[in-house]
Amino acid sequence: MRRMLRNVDTGLLMLILSMLAFGVMMVYSASFVFAALEYGDASHFFSKQLIWTVLGLLLFTIVSFIPYQLYGKFIALFVGITILLLFLVLVPGIGVERNYSTRWLGIGPLVFQPSEIAKVVMVLYFARVYSKKQDYIEDFRNGFLPPLIMLAFIFFLILAQPDLGTGISIVIACGGILLVSGAKFIHLGGLALVAGSGMSYLAFSADYRLERITSFMNPFADPDGNGFQLVNSYLAIGTSGFSGEGLGNSIQKLGYLPEAHTDFILSIILEELGVFGLLLVIGMYLLFLLKGFQIFKQAPSHFGRLLAFGLVVQITFQAILNMGAISGMMPITGITLPLISYGGSSMVITLISLGVLMNISLQSNQLLERAQS
Template structure:
């Protein structure tokens, strides 16, 4: 244990703690007015997020010292449990409905999203599957196809909730693993074309998804309806300036920007902290991306490299989706900003993912130290 402690990436650890602390601060700032009016307690959302953050950091610590290879041995169980939970969500009277979507399960006071669990489980599954198929990865039928069938099943279970954004996020992360797995370029190109066409069809096939796309393209065409959230996000961003209105001084969180502490929390960051807040948030994610790619490059095994790459891409892509949505550059998907937006399951699962990444880093440092001594 002491040897592992010496190999902890302190830079990555400090970055994670900074992002969690910043997220807690912004959750309180973005939610205290709404929480006081709705629940009579200004700290309602903050206190809950704090509990999830403490739990997540405890799990992060534990997972950081569990060899990542262990997950490969139990991957069938993890995948089976994930599919069971995703099916359970869709059972009438079992899944919990919020904002016209059924994405949650409740066990007493504990409410969580199985689709968040699917994010890390599918990355583990893809990394394990394609590391084992390395010798025949160019064989489409036996090497490439079987994990894709499982991904398709999980994607459509999540789509049924409905939650296209999370389904796309998982697909991109798994696609990134495919990209570095050694698969043929022709196979990757064909799969990318099929996936892109399928996602485009799904985006235009449902009325509510089509409304999100059209409102993102021209929110001012329906500023009191489908474009309401994005128009108010623009107002928050447009009044920010270099240093913003000051922490706690957002106007848009006063009932104008719905549930500003969730997927639109970055709008409040910009309104209150201005360009400085944007630079801080983007800087933290950029440092994470650079550190993540370094861990990917130096991972001690093919499984570790695929796993690290998938985890880094998933978290980074989720941040891109969120920031693209609040700025009107991408359609609104409801995807949260990792470690910063309010959301208990997202916080815990992201910290577990980072714990796995930390373990890959620890083992990488140990491996290269041994190589240097030999």
């Protein structure tokens, strides 16, 4: 056990703890006024975020010491459970509806998003399957295609909730795995073309998705309706300056920016901490990206490399989606800022994913230590 602790990736660990501490602080700052008015307790969301963070860290610690190779042996079971949960979400009376979407399951007081579980399970699935198909991955019908059928099935189950943002993040993560799997470029190019065309069709085929796209392009055309969140995000960003209004002094969180502690928390960070806060957030994600690619390159097996790459791409792309949404550069998808935004399911699943990444790094360090001894 002492030897394992010696090989823990302290750089990754300290980065994760720093992001969590910053996130908990900003959740309180962004939510205490709304929490006091709505629940009579200024620390309502802060307390819940703290509980989810502690639970997530406990699971992160456990997963960090479970050999990642073990997940490959049970991947069929994980995928089966994920499909069952995604089906249950769509069953009337079982799925929990919030903000006109049915994305949650409730078990007593516990409410969680199965689509968050699908994020890590599909990365595990793709990494496992394509690591086993190395000898015939250039065979389109038998090597390249079969996992994509499962991905499409999972994607449409999530789209039915509806949750296009999470579906896209899963597709991008799995696409990242394909990119480094050794597949033919002609197959990858064809897949990208089909996926791009499909996403474009889906984006314009439903009125609510079309409204989100048009509101993102010109939020001031409907500032009291579909453009309301983005307009108020602009106001928060526009008044920030270099140093911001000061921690706790946001104006937009006073009922103007709805649920500012969730997917628009970066707007409050900018308003209160200014450019410094933005650079801090971007810097932490860039450090994570660099650390993640280092783990990817040093992973002890092809399965580990594909898995590390998929996890890093997924978390980083989620951060990019969130930053793009609050700045008006991308459509608003409801995607949270990993490790910083308020949210139980997202927090726990992200920390579990990071636990898997930590184990890949730990095994790499163990191999390096043996080679040097």
